[in-house]
Ligand code: SF4
């Protein structure tokens with residue numbers, strides 16, 4: 488079973504929930520897909536045993552073969568290729584914007600003159616390790632690199648179907664989040680009871696409905712806002728799986744890179760109840 492933890496906006500406590508859920512389970516694998524800013528390792532402190540470079544194939548044009556027909560520009564859905572007509576060189580020129588390229592291969596496949604070959608560009612690394620019996624995988628995107636979805640796909644290639652898989656998704660509702668949560672059996676949306684929290688929750692709910700992943704809500708710091716999220720959840724029949732109050736001790740643990748499980752015993756039973764709601768065995 489794959490459970491992803493997501494949130495419409497950052498700072499809601501998504502990683503805290505993901506880490507503590509993983510710590511409440513046996514036979515679990517943890518994938519940190521927040522590759523632009525992975526931080527679950529700060530709490531799980533895995534011993535890294537494997538480190539692999541991650542690449543995407545980007546196009547390289549053989550100018551002597553290319554006749555600037557423009558087909559590659561037409562087929563590129565990401566505006567990563569511009570074919571310039573005649574002035575720059577005799578027949579024109581092809582510009583590749585490698586930072587926009589998703590490495591989909593369409594341009595090289597559809598070039599009528601076979602003028603495009605693919606070259607590997609390193610976009611980051613994938614690291615694997617163990618932390619107290621939890622199999623751990625995360626990706627780290629190179630600084631300045633814009634394309635996180637291909638790296639997220641490479642992290643997800645390590646999904647072990649024999650384990651319960653917890654995916655810590657990036658915040659937001661854009662491509663990296665969709666890439667992280669698609670294929671999950673369930674998604675937990677972590678939010679807080681404020682107008683901003685509700686606004687981003689509604690966007691995240693629409694995203695999950697579109698990609699067909701069932702979901703529920705965890706309401707963090709539920710006692711410092713209003714009842715807007717509760718009302719929205721009730722009206723839209725979305726299960727509220729857990730409510731966590733604002734707690735200085737939890738904030739303090741977070742700042743020290745410590746999980747809740749093992750430090751605040753009253754939460755052991757709260758996370759066990761959550762597992763039951765998710766049909767998972769502790
Ligand atoms: S499709 Fe091939 S031949 Fe046409 S412009 Fe692109 S690289 Fe050149």
Ligand code: SF4
Nearest residue numbers: 563588589591592594
């Ligand atoms: S590989 Fe895909 S994304 Fe990259 S330039 Fe070619 S068509 Fe565009």
